[in-house]
Amino acid sequence: MTRRIRTRIAPSPTGFLHLGTARTALFSWAFARHHGGDFILRIEDTDVARSTQEAVDQIIAAMNWLQLDYDEGPFYQMQRLDRYREVIAGMLAAGTAYHCYCTPAELDAMREAQRARGEKPRYDGTWRPEPGKVLPAVPPDVPPVVRFRNPVDGDVTWADMVKGPITISNRELDDLIICRPDGTPTYNFCVVVDDWDMQISHVIRGDDHVNNTPRQINILRALGAELPQYGHVPMILGPDGDKLSKRHGAVSVMQYEEAGFLPEAMVNYLARLGWSHGDEELFDRAQLVSWFDGQHMARSAAQWDAAKLGWVNAHYLRRLDDGALAQLVADQLARRGIAATADGRLQQMCALFKDRCATAAELADWLGMYYVPVSPTADDLSAHVTDAVRPALRSLRDRLASIDWDKGTIAAAIKEALSAHALKMPQLATALRVLVCGRAQTPSIDAVLSLFTREDVLRRLQAV
Secondary structure, three states: OOOOOEEEEOOOOOOOOEHHHHHHHHHHHHHHHHOOOEEEEEEOOOOOOOOOHHHHHHHHHHHHHOOOOOOEEEEEHHHOHHHHHHHHHHHHHHOOEEEEOOOHHHHHHHHHHHHHOOOOOOOOOOOOOOOOOOOOOOOOOOOOEEEEOOOOOOEEEEEEOOOEEEEEEHHHOOOOEEEOOOOOEOHHHHHHHHHHHOOOOEEEEEHHHOOHHHHHHHHHHHOOOOOOEEEEEOOEEOOOOOEOOHHHOOOEHHHHHHOOOOHHHHHHHHHHOOEOOOOOOOOOHHHHHHHOOOOOEOOOOEEOOHHHHHHHHHHHHHHOOHHHHHHHHHHHHHHOOOOOOOOHHHHHHHHHHHHHOOOHHHHHHHHHHHOOOOOOOHHHHHHHOOOOOHHHHHHHHHHHOOOOOOHHHHHHHHHHHHHHHOOOHHHHHHHHHHHHHOOOOOOOHHHHHHOOOHHHHHHHOOOO
């Protein structure tokens, strides 16, 4: 293709950026970057009643978090109304669009009669101009809509990047409303003008838009515009095979940021939902751009797998610099009302515990014990802090009060207490974990204790 590659993502700000839109944004971004082209952000906000500034802010925040940098935009459709009206006026003059004065009640009656006859409900062309046709008298006080004069014969065919050749007969399409009675243009029309003006070369989007594509192609042809190439990606399904929804868990991108996932992991995981490069499961952003040439997008629906996402995120979490990880954990702790500084001590905690965690939130769940008091369960206390262990705990507490506070010296003090009271390591170590950490399992107890302050450890052992 000699045309410059230009892709776009065009979310509607009637809700937050959900995972399906994020994936198509990722595919569009990677395709443009692979070919050295442009990636554009467009906000489709003509649904004025449902669009909110909060949703716009969340969409932009999600794009920034995923690091899907855009070359142009964000463009807002509501700021382009004059341009849409200009194009509609030209289509009315050219005869490729016309005014329709059917009222909603008349349209309802029309469809009801069609259903009664066993026909597909559709606009019957009452106000469509034809040679020799006499149109009804224009009714007073009925604001018209503008309809596109769709071809009645032939087919619309395109080579879909994902699904292959698709053909839809024009007889399946009625005359689409492109402007409402209040003068607001409709979605399918605005998309066409935007893609035309912005010289979009490739449209990658969800396959719920397949039925919109022949209508948009016909409007583009009526305008004499060059057609983009379309690719319709199957939807993402939940684990139960139904469309991914809130009942499957978080579906907004920023919910995953709040839950402690890393953008690198989310990009990696989303890319593999409906695209592949051989058997590669783990790859960075640069590799994705290098490989994403528009081929190998799957024709079948992808299935969301929370466990797989956790596995991918754990991989990136372990690779993350401890300083950066400490800042993420500090932010997570702050959300819990716990003040923590991403200092050297927190970095050491992250290094010690991160192999046990899939997310920064899970890591914060572990490390909260270093900053706030713990509450061991009654079952753990009765099972592990027994009368047989209490003397050793008291002895160890006395030793810990005066030794150098480091991992090696703490380990030596524990061994001395074990020897003096003829106990095995699991007996004493587990009791220590329950009292100091509030849980029965942790990494090596000497390493864990060394990151507490001496005062906190002695205070938590006072109960024995």
